[in-house]
Amino acid sequence: MPTSSLGPEAVDPEALGSGALDSGALDPEVLRVAVFRRFAARGAAGSPAELAALTGQPEPAVRAGLRELAAQRHLVLDADDRIVMAHPFSAVPLGFSVMGRATLWWGGCAWDSFAVPHLLPDEPEVLVATRCPACGRPHAWSVSRREPPPGTQVAHFPVPVARMWDDVVHTCGGQRLFCSPDCVAAWLTARKQQPGYVMDLAALWRLAAGWYAGRLDYGYTRRDPATAAAYFRQAGLEGAFWGL
Numbered sequence: 001m002p003t004s005s006l007g008p009e010a011v012d013p014e015a016l017g018s019g020a021l022d023s024g025a026l027d028p029e030v031l032r033v034a035v036f037r038r039f040a041a042r043g044a045a046g047s048p049a050e051l052a053a054l055t056g057q058p059e060p061a062v063r064a065g066l067r068e069l070a071a072q073r074h075l076v077l078d079a080d081d082r083i084v085m086a087h088p089f090s091a092v093p094l095g096f097s098v099m100g101r102a103t104l105w106w107g108g109c110a111w112d113s114f115a116v117p118h119l120l121p122d123e124p125e126v127l128v129a130t131r132c133p134a135c136g137r138p139h140a141w142s143v144s145r146r147e148p149p150p151g152t153q154v155a156h157f158p159v160p161v162a163r164m165w166d167d168v169v170h171t172c173g174g175q176r177l178f179c180s181p182d183c184v185a186a187w188l189t190a191r192k193q194q195p196g197y198v199m200d201l202a203a204l205w206r207l208a209a210g211w212y213a214g215r216l217d218y219g220y221t222r223r224d225p226a227t228a229a230a231y232f233r234q235a236g237l238e239g240a241f242w243g244l
């Protein structure tokens with residue numbers, strides 16, 4: 001079971017902890033944690049000005065720091081240094097809402113939306129809602145960290161893992177949940193698109209469960225391709241799509 005403790009910051013989820021504001025230069029890790037804790041606490045991304053206030057740093061340094069974090073694929077920025085995505089959170093609608101006890105997020109994609117209760121200690125169960133891209137039928141699940149939600153819907157991922165970051169917002173936008181394999185097939189036919197990878201809700205839940213563990217804490221490192229492949233394998237995924 002992945003855990004990510006905010007510890008004493010549970011009262012103030014945006015708090016950065018002692019030492020965060022002490023040093024002269026902006027520590028990229030302090031900025032990264034500020035981005036994710038702000039997004040987790042409010043459901044919205046902090047602007048460069050807001051992140052400057054949170055970290056006690058000048059806005060130009062924050063903007064430079066955000067661009068560095070984007071280069072390292074910790075987040076996605078637009079041309080004005082505004083945060084578009086900080087996975088699993090999104091500042092733009094991509095087909096999913098994730099409702100917590102007092103916070104509402106755009107889930108980046110099926111994978112990201114199912115990851116939220118695993119990442120946030122104070123949100124053990126969230127309501128994930130979407131529409132089938134093929135037929136428009138609404139779907140909603142109570143997603144907890146205990147077990148996969150029941151349901152016969154399937155997720156379809158169009159872009160193989162090796163190319164997911166070529167255009168990650170486009171990739172997330174395509175990772176959707178459908179009524180059934182028939183709806184996936186109809187959607188692909190209508191778009192003249194080749195099939196990607198189809199998985200049931202249990203597989204999606206296993207994929208999401210530990211993927212973002214530690215992202216709200218200091219010292220987080222992104223997985224390299226080898227550890228990512230090991231993670232996908234233990235989640236029960238298979239094939240070249242996942243680099244396996």
Ligand SMILES: [Zn+2]
Binds near residue numbers: 109112171
């Ligand atoms: Zn995503």
Ligand SMILES: [Zn+2]
Binds near residue numbers: 179
């Ligand atoms: Zn459908």
